Amino acid sequence: MKLLLWDIDGTLLYSGGVAGEAMRAAMSRVYGRPSSNDRREYAGKTDQQIILETFADVSHDELKSKLDDFAQAYMAELTVRRDEMAQRGRVLPGVPTALAHFQHQPDIHQSVLTGNMMAVAELKLQLTNLIGYVDMQTGAYGSDHHARVELPRFALARAAQRGLHINGSQLVIIGDTPNDIACGKAHGARTVAVATGPFSVADLAAHHPDAVLADLADLDAVKAAIG
Numbered sequence: 001m002k003l004l005l006w007d008i009d010g011t012l013l014y015s016g017g018v019a020g021e022a023m024r025a026a027m028s029r030v031y032g033r034p035s036s037n038d039r040r041e042y043a044g045k046t047d048q049q050i051i052l053e054t055f056a057d058v059s060h061d062e063l064k065s066k067l068d069d070f071a072q073a074y075m076a077e078l079t080v081r082r083d084e085m086a087q088r089g090r091v092l093p094g095v096p097t098a099l100a101h102f103q104h105q106p107d108i109h110q111s112v113l114t115g116n117m118m119a120v121a122e123l124k125l126q127l128t129n130l131i132g133y134v135d136m137q138t139g140a141y142g143s144d145h146h147a148r149v150e151l152p153r154f155a156l157a158r159a160a161q162r163g164l165h166i167n168g169s170q171l172v173i174i175g176d177t178p179n180d181i182a183c184g185k186a187h188g189a190r191t192v193a194v195a196t197g198p199f200s201v202a203d204l205a206a207h208h209p210d211a212v213l214a215d216l217a218d219l220d221a222v223k224a225a226i227g
Contacts, residue, residue, distance in 0.1 A: 010197025016088025044179030046142030
């Protein structure tokens with residue numbers, strides 16, 4: 001049995017910048033100012049990490065005490081922008097075909113590992129009609145921990161609760177940033193990097209993933225990369 005953990009933003013879909021706008025608006029409402037507008041600066045980071053780094057002059061305890069308020073504000077901003085996200089966002093090449101293929105493999109279970117909080121992840125996947133392909137209950141989210149490298153253990157624990165006893169060597173982490181690669185390597189997972197986010201094939205290859213793809217459009221290449 002393998003557990004595939006897909007990153008969301010830049011790997012499965014692109015929100016057209018709408019999610020970033022909503023996040024910065026929520027940060028302004030709850031914390032007083034927004035984060036940077038530089039996509040590469042927060043690519044591969046969890047929502048919590050972005051907050052902690054943006055407000056480095058504020059104690060972690062104080063910031064974390066407002067995370068629930070931030071989550072509510074973020075969801076409210078996204079809800080207002082639902083139609084805009086549906087119009088400006090897009091599913092990335094080959095994604096539905098790849099997800100559908102692996103969904104029907106008896107020796108594969110698939111979920112997500114994302115810096116998004118779980119509610120945000122669900123909304124993004126609902127708006128792009130991808131949520132039916134993954135088991136959200138065995139995923140790992142930015143609401144679980146601020147450090148992405150810690151997230152695989154949450155997915156492994158949730159898989160075990162559902163009777164799926166997976167070890168690190170049975171994990172495959174697919175993402176579009178160096179942080180996705182580092183996260184997988186820290187747990188002995190197979191790492192597949194996809195250059196559909198802000199990093200090129202060369203950028204990602206420099207971090208030595210097990211496989212690098214330009215995108216997910218070639219199903220045979222995706223199957224070979226996942227192994």
